[in-house]
Amino acid sequence: xxxxxxxxxxxxxxxxxxxxxxxxxxxxxxxxxxxxxxxxxxxxxxxxxxxxxxxxxxxxxxxxxxxxxxxxxxxxxxxxxxxxxxxxxxxxxxxxxxxxxxxxxxxxxxxxx
Amino acid sequence: xxxxxxxxxxxxxxxxxxxxxxxxxxxxxxxxxxxxxxxxxxxxxxxxxxxxxxxxxxxxxxxxxxxxxxxxxxxxxxxxxxxxxxxxxxxxxxxxxxxxxxxxxxxxxxxx
Numbered sequence: 001x002x003x004x005x006x007x008x009x010x011x012x013x014x015x016x017x018x019x020x021x022x023x024x025x026x027x028x029x030x031x032x033x034x035x036x037x038x039x040x041x042x043x044x045x046x047x048x049x050x051x052x053x054x055x056x057x058x059x060x061x062x063x064x065x066x067x068x069x070x071x072x073x074x075x076x077x078x079x080x081x082x083x084x085x086x087x088x089x090x091x092x093x094x095x096x097x098x099x100x101x102x103x104x105x106x107x108x109x110x111x112x113x
Numbered sequence: 114x115x116x117x118x119x120x121x122x123x124x125x126x127x128x129x130x131x132x133x134x135x136x137x138x139x140x141x142x143x144x145x146x147x148x149x150x151x152x153x154x155x156x157x158x159x160x161x162x163x164x165x166x167x168x169x170x171x172x173x174x175x176x177x178x179x180x181x182x183x184x185x186x187x188x189x190x191x192x193x194x195x196x197x198x199x200x201x202x203x204x205x206x207x208x209x210x211x212x213x214x215x216x217x218x219x220x221x222x223x224x225x
Contacts, residue, residue, distance in 0.1 A: 004155070031211060033212065033213070035215075040217075040218075041217055041218070042115075042119075042201050042203075042215030042216050042217045042218045043156065043201070043203075043213075043215045044215070045212045045213070045214065045215075048210065048211060048212050050211075055210065055211075056209075056210050056211075056212055059212075091155050091156075093155070093213075095211070101146065101158060101161055102158070102213060103158065104148075104155030104156050104157070105155050106153065106154050106155050107153075107154075107155050
């Protein structure tokens with residue numbers, strides 16, 4: 001596809017469960033970002049990949065959150081032992097250059113019940 | 114405390130009116146971007162400004178980057194209902210690498 005694709009678009013899970021959120025970036029984009037957006041707020045930075053490596057993971061809130069990008073393309077955000085406070089829209093973005101211009105996917109709405 | 118403060122938080126106006134949204138910081142940014150986001154969608158990039166004092170126009174939208182690269186404004190002329198959405202500013206600082214730091218956004222509602 002031409003844009004950033006995120007799956008699933010919606011995920012409802014029970015407290016304590018494990019979830020995986022997937023991001024397919026724009027082909028050829030080397031930089032990939034994960035953000036989290038709560039209702040009425042701007043996106044909050046979680047982690048940034050340059051190629052396969054996590055260049056900056058300073059935004060991950062705690063060790064329940066982990067993300068991988070093993071082949072430098074698709075990325076998976078993994079959340080262990082989910083809590084109700086993890087409920088938010090998780091956004092993925094990709095970028096092709098160092099200007100920081102990012103193209104966002106439609107997001108995954110995670111609801112922890 | 115947000116690194117980028119946006120004001121107003123919410124704006125409801127009639128079709129045809131003009132409006133300005135502000136994005137302010139005490140920090141210097143190497144570039145600043147404006148996004149528009151609709152419900153259920155990701156933010157869509159409108160413009161990037163990189164030079165202090167830069168002005169960019171996109172149809173009825175005018176974006177300005179402050180001389181000191183600490184603030185920016187978005188002015189919309191003759192607003193249309195289709196302009197309704199969440200407007201986000203986001204900045205890049207060299208000290209923070211390439212990550213975008215977002216403001217909390219301005220919710221704009223244009224009534225017909």
